[in-house]
Amino acid sequence: MPGRPTVEKDRGEAQINPTKRTVLEVQNLSINYISEGKPPARAVENVSFTLKEGELIGLVGESGCGKTTLMLSLLRLLPSAGQIVDGKVFFNGKDLTTISEKELNKIRWKEISIVFQGAMNALNPVRTVGDQIAEAITKHMPDFPKDKIQGRVIELLDLVGIAADHKEHYPHQYSGGMRQRAMIAMALACNPQVIIADEPTTALDVMIQAQILELLDNLRKKLGLAIVFVTHDLGVVAEICDKVLVMYGGVTAEYADVDTIYNSARHPYTQELLKAFPDLTKPKKKLSSIPGYPPRLDALPDGCRFAPRCPVAIARCHTEQPMLHKLGDMHIASCHLVEASK
Amino acid sequence: MSKENFLEVRGLKKYFDAGRPALFSRESRFVHAVDDVSFNLRRSEVIALVGESGCGKSTLSLLLMGLEEPTEGTISFEGRDITHLNDKERKGLRRKIQMIFQDPYESLNPTQTIEEIINEPLLVHGIAPDKSERDERVKKAMEDAGLKPAEVYLYRFPHELSGGQRQRVVIAAALVLEPEILLADEPVSMLDVSIRAEIINLLAELRITRQIAVIFITHDLGSVGFFADRVAVMYLGRIVEIGTMLEVLEKPQHPYTKALLSVIPVPNPRLRRERIILQGETPNPIDVPSGCRFHPRCPVAISTCKHSDPPSITLSKTHQASCLLLVK
Ligand SMILES: Nc1ncnc2c1ncn2[C@@H]1O[C@H](COP(=O)(O)OP(=O)(O)OP(=O)(O)O)[C@@H](O)[C@H]1O
Numbered sequence: 001m002p003g004r005p006t007v008e009k010d011r012g013e014a015q016i017n018p019t020k021r022t023v024l025e026v027q028n029l030s031i032n033y034i035s036e037g038k039p040p041a042r043a044v045e046n047v048s049f050t051l052k053e054g055e056l057i058g059l060v061g062e063s064g065c066g067k068t069t070l071m072l073s074l075l076r077l078l079p080s081a082g083q084i085v086d087g088k089v090f091f092n093g094k095d096l097t098t099i100s101e102k103e104l105n106k107i108r109w110k111e112i113s114i115v116f117q118g119a120m121n122a123l124n125p126v127r128t129v130g131d132q133i134a135e136a137i138t139k140h141m142p143d144f145p146k147d148k149i150q151g152r153v154i155e156l157l158d159l160v161g162i163a164a165d166h167k168e169h170y171p172h173q174y175s176g177g178m179r180q181r182a183m184i185a186m187a188l189a190c191n192p193q194v195i196i197a198d199e200p201t202t203a204l205d206v207m208i209q210a211q212i213l214e215l216l217d218n219l220r221k222k223l224g225l226a227i228v229f230v231t232h233d234l235g236v237v238a239e240i241c242d243k244v245l246v247m248y249g250g251v252t253a254e255y256a257d258v259d260t261i262y263n264s265a266r267h268p269y270t271q272e273l274l275k276a277f278p279d280l281t282k283p284k285k286k287l288s289s290i291p292g293y294p295p296r297l298d299a300l301p302d303g304c305r306f307a308p309r310c311p312v313a314i315a316r317c318h319t320e321q322p323m324l325h326k327l328g329d330m331h332i333a334s335c336h337l338v339e340a341s342k
Numbered sequence: 343m344s345k346e347n348f349l350e351v352r353g354l355k356k357y358f359d360a361g362r363p364a365l366f367s368r369e370s371r372f373v374h375a376v377d378d379v380s381f382n383l384r385r386s387e388v389i390a391l392v393g394e395s396g397c398g399k400s401t402l403s404l405l406l407m408g409l410e411e412p413t414e415g416t417i418s419f420e421g422r423d424i425t426h427l428n429d430k431e432r433k434g435l436r437r438k439i440q441m442i443f444q445d446p447y448e449s450l451n452p453t454q455t456i457e458e459i460i461n462e463p464l465l466v467h468g469i470a471p472d473k474s475e476r477d478e479r480v481k482k483a484m485e486d487a488g489l490k491p492a493e494v495y496l497y498r499f500p501h502e503l504s505g506g507q508r509q510r511v512v513i514a515a516a517l518v519l520e521p522e523i524l525l526a527d528e529p530v531s532m533l534d535v536s537i538r539a540e541i542i543n544l545l546a547e548l549r550i551t552r553q554i555a556v557i558f559i560t561h562d563l564g565s566v567g568f569f570a571d572r573v574a575v576m577y578l579g580r581i582v583e584i585g586t587m588l589e590v591l592e593k594p595q596h597p598y599t600k601a602l603l604s605v606i607p608v609p610n611p612r613l614r615r616e617r618i619i620l621q622g623e624t625p626n627p628i629d630v631p632s633g634c635r636f637h638p639r640c641p642v643a644i645s646t647c648k649h650s651d652p653p654s655i656t657l658s659k660t661h662q663a664s665c666l667l668l669v670k
């Protein structure tokens with residue numbers, strides 16, 4: 001019965017596989033936004049994660065917690081106020097924070113590409129979607145044979161489930177779900193190894209969201225893509241991710257494989273987020289919310305950034321920032337209480 | 343007055359003129375945005391109206407507000423036919439039926455303070471001519487909407503509030519007229535999960551403290567669970583299933599409801615389950631499919647579904663669904 005979740009065997013396993021090659025390794029990355037006359041805003045602090053071939057990682061956190069900032073920094077696409085102040089980003093062994101612009105341009109779009117947040121609403125309204133995809137191909141691959149471009153556009157549209165005859169249509173003739181598919185097609189234009197999708201389903205309804213999740217899941221199986229899926233919705237990533245990074249106010253709250261995050265989370269923020277979720281197996285249960293609001297970057301608390309909202313905070317939490325504690329091979333949480341119970 | 347005829351909707355239709363398909367075509371075509379909808383809302387009852395984007399949810403609520411003129415059908419409130427009213431009658435009614443619009447951020451004027459925003463409906467309706475009485479009502483509406491203490495927020499501007507607080511301002515501006523019905527069009531879809539729960543809890547409280555009936559519009563069946571009394575599932579302009587919350591969530595009968603339920607994300611990978619992912623989108627309401635309007639996307643359709651439009655089948659006193667497979 002669909003009302004009651006049933007365990008489906010062949011879809012349940014996460015893909016964490018130690019023998020797979022690491023493609024992206026982010027180490028202790030910190031990013032500040034600098035504005036004159038003000039102290040730097042510490043938008044991202046000491047965040048690390050790794051991504052292997054064919055793996056799908058979920059990056060989850062409330063609005064303003066630094067998800068987009070972190071993703072843009074990986075390809076050094078931050079606005080000029082945003083500066084990487086510490087950390088490294090290794091892609092196939094190369095540190096993207098130090099290589100030249102010229103070298104980085106060989107990686108942008110060709111190896112790692114981003115589906116930008118809200119970009120589906122920024123398609124040019126007076127040009128056909130097919131034209132815009134063709135332009136993405138020529139812009140990133142000037143040597144691409146001209147006579148093969150239209151064929152490639154059709155191939156890309158097909159990959160994301162859009163029939164070829166929609167090529168000549170304008171963005172307003174596309175629904176929201178189709179526009180998002182077109183954005184994914186553009187990101188795939190140069191056959192990248194990694195796709196970063198920043199909130200690709202946030203504005204879409206649940207059925208279209210399910211379609212996009214299915215599409216991304218199929219693409220990684222078919223093309224061996226590694227995917228970073230950015231969302232504020234912890235439920236969405238449970239469906240397809242292998243591991244999850246939960247961010248709070250610019251820092252890592254918890255980082256673990258998907259099963260650990262949903263069944264043995266140790267950070268109070270992760271635990272509270274899970275409780276805020278409607279559970280259809282208990283429809284009468286009142287939802288729990290997390291009172292208060294995320295910290296403002298210009299007025300960060302002295303201790304743990306979550307302490308002012310944390311239901312189990314102790315005195316120390318308000319004065320001292322917690323470190324990242326390793327709780328297992330693939331499990332990290334930044335909480336003083338975790339350390340105490342270790 | 344019987345509880346039953348608080349708000350009654352019968353055979354409601356709204357067809358928008360979509361123009362002629364070609365210059366010399368004789369007949370113009372119509373968008374069947376709302377296509378024969380009937381239901382009752384009881385006093386202080388919460389109905390969740392659920393369906394995909396474009397199925398006609400917002401149009402239905404605009405009809406109920408009198409902001410769109412129905413093509414056919416009737417709406418009555420407290421036994422009185424309110425389908426066609428003049429401006430004066432409409433204004434009087436608007437105090438009793440209030441709406442929270444789909445894009446709350448756009449409905450807040452950035453140059454007004456919170457106090458001005460919430461005061462405005464009182465001025466427009468000429469309610470409480472006395473300033474101190476107005477202040478009192480503004481304050482009460484704010485505190486009922488969880489903006490406590492009101493003094494902290496009164497003189498702020500919308501951009502100085504968080505997303506959840508802004509949504510509370512929108513709710514307070516609807517509450518200040520002390521309505522009996524609140525139409526909430528996707529009030530939480532744009533919000534973070536942690537704030538979503540807070541706003542749903544707030545609405546659940548209001549129906550108890552203020553005895554307000556709520557029509558809660560959403561595309562996400564998952565968010566209506568604990569506080570809806572009944573759930574109405576809409577597909578392409580029509581209610582295809584309606585029942586108590588437990589009937590719809592635990593014993594869904596229409597294949598569309600089953601699919602909608604199956605794609606609600608479950609926040610636990612151990613409970614990953616089979617999802618019935620409907621392909622494509624809701625068909626264009628200009629060309630409504632023949633027979634059962636859901637048949638082209640239905641995973642269990644049989645050949646008769648192409649030709650006959652299913653009647654509403656009564657499954658219990660409170661539960662109806664329109665599907666040929668349910669015909670005994
Ligand atoms: N150009 C900028 N200058 C200064 N601060 C900025 C700039 N861009 C973003 N910020 C701040 O950095 C923080 C992180 O923003 P970011 O956009 O990365 O958040 P996010 O997690 O992607 O949020 P959302 O879910 O709303 O997209 C926020 O507090 C934001 O206000």
Ligand SMILES: Nc1ncnc2c1ncn2[C@@H]1O[C@H](COP(=O)(O)OP(=O)(O)OP(=O)(O)O)[C@@H](O)[C@H]1O
Pocket residue numbers: 358359373374375393394395396397398399400401402444561627
């Ligand atoms: N003024 C109008 N003129 C013509 N067509 C309209 C008008 N308003 C709505 N429609 C069409 O009527 C149908 C129903 O739209 P409506 O906005 O009611 O859907 P909805 O269920 O609220 O969707 P969403 O979840 O996207 O808000 C859509 O096909 C829409 O394009």
Ligand SMILES: [Mg+2]
Pocket residue numbers: 067068069117198
């Ligand atoms: Mg963002």
Ligand SMILES: [Mg+2]
Pocket residue numbers: 399400401444527
């Ligand atoms: Mg709508």
